[in-house]
Amino acid sequence: MNFGHKYIFLFPGLVVLLGIIIFPILFTIRLSLSSWDSFFPGLDFIGIENYVRLFTDDPRFWESFFRLSFLSITTVFLQYVIGFGLALLVWQDIKFKRFFRVLFLIPMMTTPVIMTVIWKTFFHESLGPVNDFLSLFDLTPLWLSDEYLAKVTVIIVEVWQWTPFMFLLLLAGLLSLPKESYLAASIDGAGPIRKFVYVTFPLMAPISIGAIIIRLIEASKIMDTVYVLTSGGPGTSTETSSFYIFIKGLREFQMGYSAALSFTYLVIMIVSLTIIAKVLVKLMIREK
Amino acid sequence: MRSFYTFIKYSCICLWSVFVVMPFLWAISTSFKDFNSVTGGATYIPWLQFEPSLEGWDVLLRTPANGGVDIVEPYFNSILVTCVASLISIILGTLSAYALSRFTFKAGFIKNNDITFFFISQRIMPPVVLSIPFFIMLGFLGLLDTILGLVIVYIVLLMPIAVWIMVDFFNKIPREIDETALIDGCNPFQAFFKVVLPNSIPGLIVAGLFCLIFGWTDFFFAFILTFTEVQLLPVRIVALNSSITPWWSLSAAALVSVAPLIVVAFIVERYLSKGNLSGALK
Numbered sequence: 385m386n387f388g389h390k391y392i393f394l395f396p397g398l399v400v401l402l403g404i405i406i407f408p409i410l411f412t413i414r415l416s417l418s419s420w421d422s423f424f425p426g427l428d429f430i431g432i433e434n435y436v437r438l439f440t441d442d443p444r445f446w447e448s449f450f451r452l453s454f455l456s457i458t459t460v461f462l463q464y465v466i467g468f469g470l471a472l473l474v475w476q477d478i479k480f481k482r483f484f485r486v487l488f489l490i491p492m493m494t495t496p497v498i499m500t501v502i503w504k505t506f507f508h509e510s511l512g513p514v515n516d517f518l519s520l521f522d523l524t525p526l527w528l529s530d531e532y533l534a535k536v537t538v539i540i541v542e543v544w545q546w547t548p549f550m551f552l553l554l555l556a557g558l559l560s561l562p563k564e565s566y567l568a569a570s571i572d573g574a575g576p577i578r579k580f581v582y583v584t585f586p587l588m589a590p591i592s593i594g595a596i597i598i599r600l601i602e603a604s605k606i607m608d609t610v611y612v613l614t615s616g617g618p619g620t621s622t623e624t625s626s627f628y629i630f631i632k633g634l635r636e637f638q639m640g641y642s643a644a645l646s647f648t649y650l651v652i653m654i655v656s657l658t659i660i661a662k663v664l665v666k667l668m669i670r671e672k
Numbered sequence: 673m674r675s676f677y678t679f680i681k682y683s684c685i686c687l688w689s690v691f692v693v694m695p696f697l698w699a700i701s702t703s704f705k706d707f708n709s710v711t712g713g714a715t716y717i718p719w720l721q722f723e724p725s726l727e728g729w730d731v732l733l734r735t736p737a738n739g740g741v742d743i744v745e746p747y748f749n750s751i752l753v754t755c756v757a758s759l760i761s762i763i764l765g766t767l768s769a770y771a772l773s774r775f776t777f778k779a780g781f782i783k784n785n786d787i788t789f790f791f792i793s794q795r796i797m798p799p800v801v802l803s804i805p806f807f808i809m810l811g812f813l814g815l816l817d818t819i820l821g822l823v824i825v826y827i828v829l830l831m832p833i834a835v836w837i838m839v840d841f842f843n844k845i846p847r848e849i850d851e852t853a854l855i856d857g858c859n860p861f862q863a864f865f866k867v868v869l870p871n872s873i874p875g876l877i878v879a880g881l882f883c884l885i886f887g888w889t890d891f892f893f894a895f896i897l898t899f900t901e902v903q904l905l906p907v908r909i910v911a912l913n914s915s916i917t918p919w920w921s922l923s924a925a926a927l928v929s930v931a932p933l934i935v936v937a938f939i940v941e942r943y944l945s946k947g948n949l950s951g952a953l954k
Contacts, residue, residue: 390775391771393768396764397767397791401827401828401831411808470685478681484689485945489937489940494930495888495930496889497891497909498906499930501922501926502699506695515714544695556944601796604796604798634803634804634896646798646800649801657796
């Protein structure tokens with residue numbers, strides 16, 4: 385069985401991916417040790433100066449990181465709750481079941497930036513329909529230029545865009561659950577709520593964990609929405625880590641420093657996602 | 673009690689449906705407005721509240737020289753890049769996924785799970801981290817602002833998805849299938865292509881759809897790595913979102929660009945309802 389054919393299967397993909405990715409990673413590390421900026425573009429060596437600056441003298445980065453954590457945890461939590469709710473609603477027989485399933489899937493098929501452009505007109509403070517409706521009650525909230533409301537707007541758009549993904553994963557999970565457990569629960573006379581707590585939720589725990597992790601990974605990259613909707617503003621109130629790195633690297637051309645930011649950010653992401661995954665597994669599996 | 677429960681159920685469904693549909697309805701309505709109807713405040717119903725005009729749609733068909741927004745070329749670029757990158761990712765990803773699901777690899781401390789994790793972990797990488805080195809790398813290779821350059825970058829985005837879905841899918845196909853084929857005298861490649869692959873078409877379709885979705889909807893790499901020669905659809909449309917935004921043509925262009933993938937929602941639902949997706953997505 386062992387004649388190297390297994391390598392013929394594995395290697396094309398692995399080699400292509402490694403080949404494309406290896407240079408960017410190594411280059412980022414090397415770049416982070418240089419002072420490349422728009423005045424002196426070049427790979428000099430300045431040691432860990434960039435990292436020192438990052439850890440001692442850049443509160444804006446850490447603020448953007450905590451903002452990102454807040455935004456992604458909030459959106460993913462909302463997506464999970466709503467997505468699970470919707471999946472449960474169209475799981476069993478209701479009228480027009482398939483129609484609603486398609487409808488609920490549609491937002492994830494649309495291009496985030498393009499829909500965000502539409503949302504931006506939707507939330508426009510004087511010409512958009514939201515404030516047109518709210519002005520009936522004499523309210524004209526500043527959806528995009530108020531420090532707190534801008535975050536809410538970003539969350540609304542993210543929830544609209546990505547709840548379908550959660551819904552899809554959870555519905556696929558629900559549809560694959562074994563029928564026997566439900567039969568047994570029905571015989572025992574369990575009502576819908578007890579069925580959910582004692583049968584559905586525990587059975588769905590592994591799928592839920594997977595779905596939440598996938599969404600957290602994707603949500604931690606929030607960038608398109610912020611770029612189009614608020615450009616990080618007002619001030620820095622919706623600036624996420626990605627967007628801050630983008631500004632430093634590709635707007636101010638502080639390449640070396642932004643590489644240090646990127647690398648630190650990547651390490652923090654991998655570590656925190658691993659921890660979150662472990663914690664989730666503990667929390668959700670224990671509830672059995 | 674029962675009817676109350678049903679009432680709650682349907683109102684939740686309707687509420688969310690309205691939320692889902694709202695931006696689309698708004699975009700459709702806006703696409704038939706002109707400058708005056710947009711700046712006059714929010715209006716919704718044509719003829720009743722504003723005089724519909726075809727300006728927004730007309731602009732899409734005109735050439736840039738006549739003040740139009742040319743979205744035909746970006747459209748084809750987007751289709752080309754997405755399809756080619758998806759195809760390559762699916763082919764390479766499926767082969768690797770099969771190897772990871774069936775054979776054991778060991779090199780020092782690296783085992784199968786670590787290799788699978790390596791593939792999938794590429795999704796963790798925030799695009800912005802990769803954008804600068806990719807910019808320099810493609811510049812060095814002379815591939816900035818070309819279709820090929822974008823395809824290379826998109827493979828990194830899409831292959832993890834293909835591997836993720838296909839490894840799980842192959843794990844669910846019983847090993848006995850390949851073993852029987854091997855005993856019947858097939859070599860491993862024949863066993864894969866003649867026996868395993870035909871049994872994994874649902875998985876391949878789901879993986880393909882996901883690649884198409886994530887390829888088609890990407891914006892950031894196209895935004896950083898292309899300028900004028902090759903423009904992808906999202907970049908072209910977001911470029912309209914400048915200081916004086918033509919809401920009408922913006923809405924029309926957005927609707928046109930979002931339309932093709934809505935078909936994908938129907939296909940995904942079909943697989944979901946037939947129960948094929950449960951195996952492919954877990």
